Amino acid sequence: xxxxxxxxxxxxxxxxxxxxxxxxxxxxxxxxxxxxxxxxxxxxxxxxxxxxxxxxxxxxxxxxxxxxxxxxxxxxxxxxxxxxxxxxxxxxxxxxxxxxxxxxxxxxxxxxxxxxxxxxxxxxxxxxxxxxxxxxxxxxxxxxxxxxxxxxxxxxxxxxxxxxxxxxxxxxxxxxxxxxxxxxxxxxxxxxxxxxxxxxxx
Numbered sequence: 001x002x003x004x005x006x007x008x009x010x011x012x013x014x015x016x017x018x019x020x021x022x023x024x025x026x027x028x029x030x031x032x033x034x035x036x037x038x039x040x041x042x043x044x045x046x047x048x049x050x051x052x053x054x055x056x057x058x059x060x061x062x063x064x065x066x067x068x069x070x071x072x073x074x075x076x077x078x079x080x081x082x083x084x085x086x087x088x089x090x091x092x093x094x095x096x097x098x099x100x101x102x103x104x105x106x107x108x109x110x111x112x113x114x115x116x117x118x119x120x121x122x123x124x125x126x127x128x129x130x131x132x133x134x135x136x137x138x139x140x141x142x143x144x145x146x147x148x149x150x151x152x153x154x155x156x157x158x159x160x161x162x163x164x165x166x167x168x169x170x171x172x173x174x175x176x177x178x179x180x181x182x183x184x185x186x187x188x189x190x191x192x193x194x195x196x197x198x199x200x201x202x
Contacts, residue, residue, distance in 0.1 A: 001037045001101045008107035009098045010035040010140060011133075012045070012185060014178040015119045016069045018061030022115075022122035026059035027083065028052065028071050030120075031174035032090050033182040034097045035109070042190050045182035046097075050175045051089050052080035056126060069172050084127040087120075094133045106133040111155045111181050113139035142184050149188045155180065162187050 001009060012033040019025030031050035035043050055061065055073050072078070081089060094106050110116040117139050124132045146158035159166045159180050164187070170176040 001035075002103045004037065004041075005103075005107065007104040008135065008138075009094075009101050009103040009105070010043075010109045010185065011094055011097075011106045012109040012178050012182040013113075013116045013120065014110060014174045014181060015116050016071060016172070016174045017065065017119055018055065018059060018073075019065045020062075020115070021060070022118040024060045025065070026053075026055035026061050026073065027086075027119050027123050028055065028061075028069065028073055029174040030086060030090050031178040032094060033178050034094060035182065035186065036097075036101075041193065043186040045179065045186055048175050048178055048182075049090055049093055050178075051086045052078050053086045054080045054082050056083055083123050084129065087123055087127060087129055091129070091131070091133055095131065098133055105135050107138055107140060108134050109140040109142065109181065109185050111142045111177070111184075113141040113143075140185065142181050142188070145188045146184060149191065155184075158184055 014031050015027060016029035017025050017027055029052050031048050033048045034046040036046055037043055061073065098106050108117045120134060121136060143153045147153045150158050150161035152158040152161050156166050156171065162184055164180065164183055
């Protein structure tokens, strides 16, 4: 793995938020899936890591965004963590996986990855966390990869084109979207490796 992506370990991330502005809108849920490689060089997703997040003080929560994600940020059974604890919970296994893979950093994989990375970076800045495992601006965007591989840029349509089951009732949950994005990322990369090996002269 440390040779496949120039020392970067791919980690799929999806966030659920109170809007589109990472500086003003609440981070409400984070899920991550670490990507591993088997003995044959094929990528596969690990089990997801996820946590609900307590909105930071003064955070904006747009009603339209809240309707889409269906989150009640103050539900008593939500078991949400404060931002610093939430990122610590997500970052700890990622740092460990980066070290075990012999990589230098994690690289965020996401569907519209700039959005997820912007909210992670804003939360890091607010909390003063010093050891962010992710590259601060580079990412792998499955919108681009799926546009290339399947001619689809919407996550649900890309998953269906890749013959992956899609449950619309589960969509817009950070855990579900992360799992599906991870499956797509692995499928595209593995497909490329297969095609590339077949086209290599003996």
